[in-house]
Amino acid sequence: MLAKPVTFVVVGPAATKGSVIAVKTATGAIVKPDHRGLGVWSQACGWAARLAKLPCAPRGVGVHVEAVYEFVPPIKRRSSPCVRPDVDKLARALLDALIGIAYVDDQQVVSLLVRKVYGTAPLTRVTVTRERT
8 A cells, every 4th residue: 555645846957877987097097977967956856855745764665756857859859858868877866866855775666667758848757655554
């Protein structure tokens, strides 16, 4: 049985987590993470969840997460936003941003639905539903 779902919106372009950049140096290469805007977006995500009064699921309670990422369509529009960023990298950033807010650990997420769609403004619509204890 599931508790009442809580939905919140994070306004602005979504950040990703999991990409790396290789920089060539005189002695080889340096690999560093490419997390542009991740900190700001994670904070915005946390505050949007708190404003929606999202309760934190205690350890041992499963959580279902649904995320819809809206992107502004490019001039040369495709039928669907099958371009960067990758949904798995978007989801990784979201799930990490909700640690300590929606759940104690992201291992509590038992289902995840992620979609990319075209919209009028860049935003992320997130619905979190926890299982009843």
